Amino acid sequence: xxxxxxxxxxxxxxxxxxxxxxxxxxxxxxxxxxxxxxxxxxxxxxxxxxxxxxxxxxxxxxxxxxxxxxxxxxxxxxxxxxxxxxxxxxxxxxxxxxxxxxxxxxxxxxxxxxxxxxxxxxxxxxxxxxxxxxxxxxxxxxxxxxxxxxxxxxxxxxxxxxxxxxxxxxxxxxxxxxxxxxxxxxxxxxxxxxxxxxxxxxxxxxxxxxxxxxxxxxxxxxxxxxxxxxxxxxxxxxxxxxxxxxxxxxxxxxxxxxxxxxxxxxxxxxxxxxxxxxxxxxxxxxxxxxxxxxxxxxxxxxxxxxxx
Amino acid sequence: xxxxxxxxxxxxxxxxxxxxxxxxxxxxxxxxxxxxxxxxxxxxxxxxxxxxxxxxxxxxxxxxxxxxxxxxxxxxxxxxxx
Numbered sequence: 001x002x003x004x005x006x007x008x009x010x011x012x013x014x015x016x017x018x019x020x021x022x023x024x025x026x027x028x029x030x031x032x033x034x035x036x037x038x039x040x041x042x043x044x045x046x047x048x049x050x051x052x053x054x055x056x057x058x059x060x061x062x063x064x065x066x067x068x069x070x071x072x073x074x075x076x077x078x079x080x081x082x083x084x085x086x087x088x089x090x091x092x093x094x095x096x097x098x099x100x101x102x103x104x105x106x107x108x109x110x111x112x113x114x115x116x117x118x119x120x121x122x123x124x125x126x127x128x129x130x131x132x133x134x135x136x137x138x139x140x141x142x143x144x145x146x147x148x149x150x151x152x153x154x155x156x157x158x159x160x161x162x163x164x165x166x167x168x169x170x171x172x173x174x175x176x177x178x179x180x181x182x183x184x185x186x187x188x189x190x191x192x193x194x195x196x197x198x199x200x201x202x203x204x205x206x207x208x209x210x211x212x213x214x215x216x217x218x219x220x221x222x223x224x225x226x227x228x229x230x231x232x233x234x235x236x237x238x239x240x241x242x243x244x245x246x247x248x249x250x251x252x253x254x255x256x257x258x259x260x261x262x263x264x265x266x267x268x269x270x271x272x273x274x275x276x277x278x279x280x281x282x283x284x285x286x287x288x289x290x291x292x293x294x295x296x297x298x299x300x301x302x303x304x305x306x307x308x
Numbered sequence: 309x310x311x312x313x314x315x316x317x318x319x320x321x322x323x324x325x326x327x328x329x330x331x332x333x334x335x336x337x338x339x340x341x342x343x344x345x346x347x348x349x350x351x352x353x354x355x356x357x358x359x360x361x362x363x364x365x366x367x368x369x370x371x372x373x374x375x376x377x378x379x380x381x382x383x384x385x386x387x388x389x390x
Binding site for chain 2 (some may be wrong): 021063197199200207242
């Protein structure tokens with residue numbers, strides 16, 4: 001656990017400043033020895049157990065991540081092997097904070113087409129490796145974590161149609177601060193880390209994503225009143241609050257606010273937030289949730305799903 | 309219909325009050341959003357988006373960074389709606 005006080009010094013900040021701007025009280029960060037793969041294995045093992053299937057039944061493993069410790073091979077191939085799913089197809093997705101929703105969209109399509117019977121979808125991040133202690137734009141928001149879901153065949157619809165897309169005109173508003181090769185050629189310089197233009201991202205994440213969320217509901221034929229929960233990417237509490245306000249959700253809809261104690265975990269944030277929401281509100285299980293991921297690219301993905 | 313300078317100042321003061329609770333009489337053209345009114349970047353963007361709607365203008369992301377004082381915002385909005 002890393003508190004605001006633990007990281008406030010290098011950014012000349014305080015617990016109060018961080019809470020006020022982000023709603024984050026603390027975040028989880030891994031030890032040096034623990035990698036994103038280790039987090040992914042733990043989350044996946046739990047998901048497979050809860051799904052009640054044998055790992056050998058998994059036909060594909062999709063990992064959404066931006067923090068695999070190497071550019072290749074994929075984290076997914078190693079994960080498939082660690083959880084006993086070899087020789088499942090395995091690949092990573094680079095869709096940042098929208099990655100998990102992209103993975104769910106692909107799992108849905110793979111199963112409908114008969115390409116796979118069960119698909120393991122994982123969001124796994126060790127973002128602390130890409131956080132700069134002196135960065136005031138995004139680093140202090142970041143946490144480590146992993147969340148996983150097993151998607152399988154069903155007689156009833158558990159995943160609604162996906163609304164997804166991108167806007168590369170804002171490519172440089174959030175992402176790495178320098179290319180890997182540049183850093184490699186400049187051994188005196190700093191390792192690439194994440195940074196963002198918070199104002200640009202905030203406007204897009206609230207007002208543009210509110211349009212996407214509304215359209216995703218329409219596409220699914222679901223009204224806001226029929227939702228049990230709203231699970232947006234946990235980017236910043238201020239984004240979640242303003243987003244919910246713009247959507248005008250009824251008070252009956254549970255809103256995931258996992259960020260307060262987990263920070264922004266990019267691709268892992270939606271499954272982590274959903275996991276906590278169902279744990280804290282077991283009665284929500286079986287209800288409908290609108291999940292929406294949005295982030296570096298810029299990219300976004302949204303779908304209505306049945307809560308596990 | 310275009311708003312007068314006075315109307316834009318009053319409208320902005322109202323939006324700032326809704327977002328931050330700052331009393332409208334504290335908002336005047338010479339005030340800096342960050343230094344004097346202590347408005348953070350996220351609140352600033354919320355005020356900008358609400359101002360776009362209120363005054364029917366577009367305030368691009370790049371422009372927001374140039375609006376450091378209330379007066380600069382009022383000038384931009386007044387010109388943009390002309």
